[in-house]
Amino acid sequence: MTVSSSPAPGPFRNATKPSQRRLSPDLARGFMLLLIAMAYAPMHLEHKNVGGYGQKPGGGVADQVMSFLATLFLENRAFPLFGIMFGAGLVMLVSRQLKAGTPERDVRRLLRRRSLWLLLFGFVHATLVFSGEILAAYGVGGLVLAWLLFRGMTAVRVAAIVLCVYYGVVVTLAAGAIVTGAAASAEKASGLPGYTSVQDWIERLAAAPFAPLLNTLLFPMFLLVVLGIWFGKRGLLDDPAAHRRTLRWLAGCGISVSVLGALPLALVGAGVLDVSGSTHGLLFAAQILTGVAGGVGYAAAFGLLGARLQRRPGPVTRTLAAAGQRSLSVYLFASVGVAVILHPALLNLGAHTHRAGAMAVAFGVWLVAVLLAGRLAAAGRPGPADALLRGLVYRGSRR
Secondary structure (H helix, E strand, C coil): CCCCCCCCCCCCCCCCCHHHCCHHHHHHHHHHHHHHHHHHHHHHCCCCCCCECCECCCCCHHHHHHHHHHHHHCCCCHHHHHHHHHHHHHHHHHHHHHHCCCCHHHHHHHHHHHHHHHHHHHHHHHHHCCCCCCHHHHHHHHHHHHHHHHCCHHHHHHHHHHHHHHHHHHHHHHHHHHHHHHHHHHCCCCCCCCCCCHHHHHHHHHHCCHHHHHHHHCCCHHHHHHHHHHHHHHCCCCCHHHHHHHHHHHHHHHHHHHHHHHHHHHHHHCCCCCCCHHHHHHHHHHHHHHHHHHHHHHHHHHHHHHHHHCCCCCHHHHHHHHHHHCHHHHHHHHHHHHHHHHCCCCCCHHHCCCHHHHHHHHHHHHHHHHHHHHHHHHCCCCCHHHHHHHHHHHCCCCC
């Protein structure tokens, strides 16, 4: 074994004990996982015109209603909530380590190692299950933005302003191409590769690296992580009771802007508005960009809810929070479960249902995952994927 002359890693403090956790972030993560599962599910359908993202849906009335509601409240709103919670979680991790006496250099090393492992987890998930996954993108986010965790609020605000300008320009310019691609994909069945041929696996391996690039460069992921860092540094979710006024304002304004920004695109998808391709692209850009406000609003709303339930959480609240505490395991369970049930090369239920059915499947899989998380919590056990990641990140360190 090679002996390094580098200083040994510091005595990292491991994950927060359940009794020390705040309810609001865990509730938000638990609910967020449902939104993500519902966003993934229609991607596996073996149908044309599944709707969503401003495309006119086929199917029955229930499918058309779900497509309209998804554009308003779900699409480009689930991932923003994930990004904000990810950024806020990084702040909590760094704060916990520094308070435990871990040197800053070692905390930076810990963040880098965690981000690299997330990248690997994401690559495996993208290859085996779904190329549009988000773990790898947040691994990139952790590598690129970790320096902000050790800077003051001025640096965070400047980064947010710069990223607002960048994404405002890039998303608007790219929206036309995105709409064209969405329209083309609406005219064919699921474009996800299968599992049975060499060509399938070549396509899976080739697609895996592109998801983090698209999610970071063409979707406002970096901005969302920075906003999450702002949430964390302000302590909005760590002590929501002390920030009720701010959280109410963020929840009300954020969700209102999100719904108003998505409404024109939802009306296009419902056939109420008939617009040209360029106008459709601008409306799609508005739906994406106002999704940032939606993520902020959802996070703030769960901050308020957690503040109300913190003292006396009931069994439903505790179970949902248990899922949030095991978010990596629940995320992967839901993604794999939805794929197994709906994918054309697997159980292929997607050939016999449409958008509403796919979202019902996602809800059912998420519910099973939440109940399993509750059982793990009752037994005092972590989620298996969370435990694996934690073991890899903290390996070789005193905890």
